[in-house]
Amino acid sequence: MIEFRNVYAGYGGGDVLQGLDLKVEDGSITCIVGPNGAGKSTVLRVLSGLIHPRVGEVRLGGAAIHDKSPAAVLAAGIAQVPQHNALFGNLTVHDNMLLGGYILRRNRRAVRRRVDELAEIFPTVAERAHEKALNLSGGQRRIVEFARALMTGPSVLVLDEPTLGLDPKTCQAVFETTKKINSLGTTILMVEQNVRFGLKLASHGVVMERGRALLAEPADDLLRRPDMGAMFFGHGIEDPTAAPQIATASTDSSGA
Template identity: 50%
Template sequence: MLSLKGVVAGYGGGSVLQGVDLECAPQTITCIVGPNGAGKSTVLRVISGLLKPSSGEISMNGETIGDRSPDEILRKGITQVPQSHALFPAMSVRENVLMGGYLIRKNRALLRERLDMVLERVPIVATRASDNAGNLSGGQRRMVEIARCLMLDPKLILLDEPSLGLDPRSLSGVAGLINELNQAGTTVLLVEQNVRLGLGLATHGVVMEGGKVRLTGTASAVKDDPEIASLYLGGASASSPGGPSSGGPKAEAAGV
């Protein structure tokens, strides 16, 4: 569904991404992990059109989108949920969710249909519809942020640090919603600092370091890689100490 090939991008003349290759198959959950400054969030920004790559190719279902505007990319079915502060605190939950349907606002019947779908999938939108978004807890805000992007019935959802600032109970609710959306056919690409959570939720894992992809594979294979366990999980992996098996993730010679 989504493909990045040799993508280079950055800010102020510097390149944060240095030749990123990445693929997301339909109806998968792919989690990008890595240290601060690895370029994880920058990957999401180039996909959503908020940052233009200086070279490389980004395509969605075989169509090049790297040169498209954020508006055009939204219309292609790609939506993004930022790290935090994505809601308008003085507006109601319902108003915030309806903002997600801005592109279809002239089609009142479709807008109503999408809102009904969101109300069914994310019950808090119904139960707290009239409350100001600023009065919600962190987990509730995250649920509403995801609900808002569902108004465009996206094919691909980009999630930037969905666990940020959430307590364990809220994390469980958000993870459950992500799984439900994926099971309903939505492809998910997420960035996570919480490696155990992110790879536990995902079907596929990607490890980035220094603006490059260093390791890819199934989420379980990436999580069980000895180097990943040592660097990010604070202990031994479930894999043998000799390294990943022949069916495991692919690593560049530079390592992780």
């Protein structure tokens, strides 16, 4: 389980996260949504060790990780796929995969065995093994990015805007690939601007606004809420009947 406990964090002395409380259950696909500036990407940067909280703590399986370096967070079992350009374009798909394993200084035999394992799960890795990454389509690049992130055998995969700039057909490939990764036992935490896509994919949804988690509910329940549109245009929750539901969101976010 991932836990954010009263986290304040930001940039240049200003806090983007304002006392964030958030839980991500093991084995779930949890999608964070919200208007621009809500703090979604900052959550991922804090979790990955790129930003350390000014106040509060982050825990993985009960162990504190909020003061660890990005390399230590990766070694602890959290891998992240950034928004775009995660591959080395002039290297082949195979070499990109090898680099994903060597980052934890594993021996060559173990790394190559891991590439073979992932090539069986993601055929693109085998089919395009000797092609330069820059020649891949957007969907193929995304699949290779996901596969390379799994080279370290993470327990948690973090996805930052996985459908950014992709066409509907490629988005469907991302949907299916993410489901497949989750079915193999990997917990997934994602940020997604395409709210409908993200919540249809996820088992749990979190709505953020102004650096806090306002709602944390089953994703299907969030999709059915009549006030969701208002949230994403920055007007907040307009339906006064929503207040009790916000209060009970502590199941997944004690600070909602």
